[in-house]
Amino acid sequence: MHAAGADRGSSKRGRAVPTTDDQIQEKYLERAIRELNELTRELQACEECPRGRLQPVLGSGHPQADVFLLKHAPAAAEVEEGVAFYGRSGNALMKSFKRLGIDPLVVYGTLCAKCPLADPSLAAPECVARLVEELAIVSPRIVVVMGEPALETLNGLEVPLGRELELAPGEIQGFTPTVDALVVPDIDSSLDEEGAKREFWSAFRSLGEWYDALPPY
Numbered sequence: 001m002h003a004a005g006a007d008r009g010s011s012k013r014g015r016a017v018p019t020t021d022d023q024i025q026e027k028y029l030e031r032a033i034r035e036l037n038e039l040t041r042e043l044q045a046c047e048e049c050p051r052g053r054l055q056p057v058l059g060s061g062h063p064q065a066d067v068f069l070l071k072h073a074p075a076a077a078e079v080e081e082g083v084a085f086y087g088r089s090g091n092a093l094m095k096s097f098k099r100l101g102i103d104p105l106v107v108y109g110t111l112c113a114k115c116p117l118a119d120p121s122l123a124a125p126e127c128v129a130r131l132v133e134e135l136a137i138v139s140p141r142i143v144v145v146m147g148e149p150a151l152e153t154l155n156g157l158e159v160p161l162g163r164e165l166e167l168a169p170g171e172i173q174g175f176t177p178t179v180d181a182l183v184v185p186d187i188d189s190s191l192d193e194e195g196a197k198r199e200f201w202s203a204f205r206s207l208g209e210w211y212d213a214l215p216p217y
Helices: 021-045 076-081 088-100 130-138 148-156 194-204 206-212
Strands: 067-071 107-111 142-146 172-174 180-184
Touching: 021 130, 067 130, 067 148, 088 107, 088 206, 107 130, 142 148, 142 206, 180 194, 180 206, 194 206
Parallel strands: 067 107, 067 142, 142 180
Antiparallel strands: 172 180
């Protein structure tokens, strides 16, 4: 009912409420989470790779991360937990992020060969190619490629608008029109020898300079 003399056209009921930037971002995040969950189910159900009863090692981190870490294959601790960058490599990277002033909450890490195989080259090409889908879901600003095998794998995939990356450790390269890339040594091979640690850090610290230069929006 309307009060006597009330302006019927003044009611705001039924008018569209403007969507805020936060609401838009929340929708994008919900979609990324949903798509990563679907990718996880598909990977777990996949029978292309000869991994037997072992489960694939899945990516971990923020579904819309700025920084996308990429290794070639899982280490033993990652196979045991089923999570990429679990164990020594993850701990070392957390210390590096802290030193560089990078929020670990803006990072996502995954593997080229997600199935725990004695020989990563046995991973089915169809499975490795799912990395393209994973990149599209996360939509990072930079991909940190760890080691030559990971670099060769990424260069061999058909990433939309992607260019071939060079083996130039520590150099920020353009990968796609919206994504940069940084090639560094393999983290797993850099933890046991002091010279290898310095070589990794020398290349990886370029990520801090790149991160500091990001616009605050």
